[in-house]
Amino acid sequence: MDGIIREKARGLTFGDSGIDRLAEARGDISALAADPAARCLLFWRGALLVDGEHPARLGLDHPLLALSDQPLILLGQAASGPVFAQDISGWRPPEGAEEPPRHPAFTETQALTDLRAVMFGLTPEDGELTATARALFSWHHTHGFCARCGAASEIVQAGWQRSCPACGGQHFPRTDPVVIMLITSGDRVLLGRSPAWPEGMYSLPAGFVEPGETIEAAARREIREETGVAVGPVRYLGCQPWPFPNSLMFGCEGEALSEEITLDPVELEDALWLSREDLVQVFAGDHPAIRRPRRGAIAEYLLRNWLADRVD
Structure with missing residues (x-):
């Protein structure tokens, strides 16, 4: 079973789909751009242009591409041909336009949307392409x-x-390494929520890996800093590109050596130990205080597989 089949089987988006990134062609993309099969993904201020439920793939002569004065970004060779991306963030919608705005060149089925809103339904190929494009545009915007x-x-x-x-x-x-930790104590798992998150949203604790630090050391440090919980040995489980804006999430598991929670209020608004029984309610959408985690994200994958006793 190849890598992306495993990724899709376990419910992760933005995995490795086997796209050829054509690094050797980046110095001169003229031949690729002249290919009649070449297509382009479109972004506006981080939002993706979709057609129905799928990323819109525009021809390179589409008028929307002329809204940018920046060069095309080459994403790679997809099954159907070369795929590029263009950022039209410089386009200014008319004052008072709806949110998200609609350009007159959009068809009835096309619209701008947050990539997270459609991520679980993406094909492996679309997942890798959209994640790559969004992360690159974010880097260019800040550099x-x-x-x-x-x-x-x-x-x-x-x-x-x-x-x-x-x-x-x-x-x-650049890609920022981030650890996200499944920390358990018997039949309970540690969850937290950021002050800026929507009501009811909890997730696994996460944080950036610092220079000179291993993934395992970062996991223990972040848990201790944010919740005061001590953690023993840490095991790496898998990773997921997370283009919001430029992260690579390293999923880890560890056993808690202590259970008392002391919050860092700058990082977390709340943290708690959740039982398996309560997590069953969360995944069923029946928990009175905690919403179901976002499908396709590594946090949801880790929690779902821990619940089913098949974290590996």
């Missing part, structure tokens, strides 16, 4: 100037590099 000299940098290598014309600095897309 428009050279970190060495401060001059404006330019997009090169089909979107996979920024070059500084002033000092010659070369900058490459």
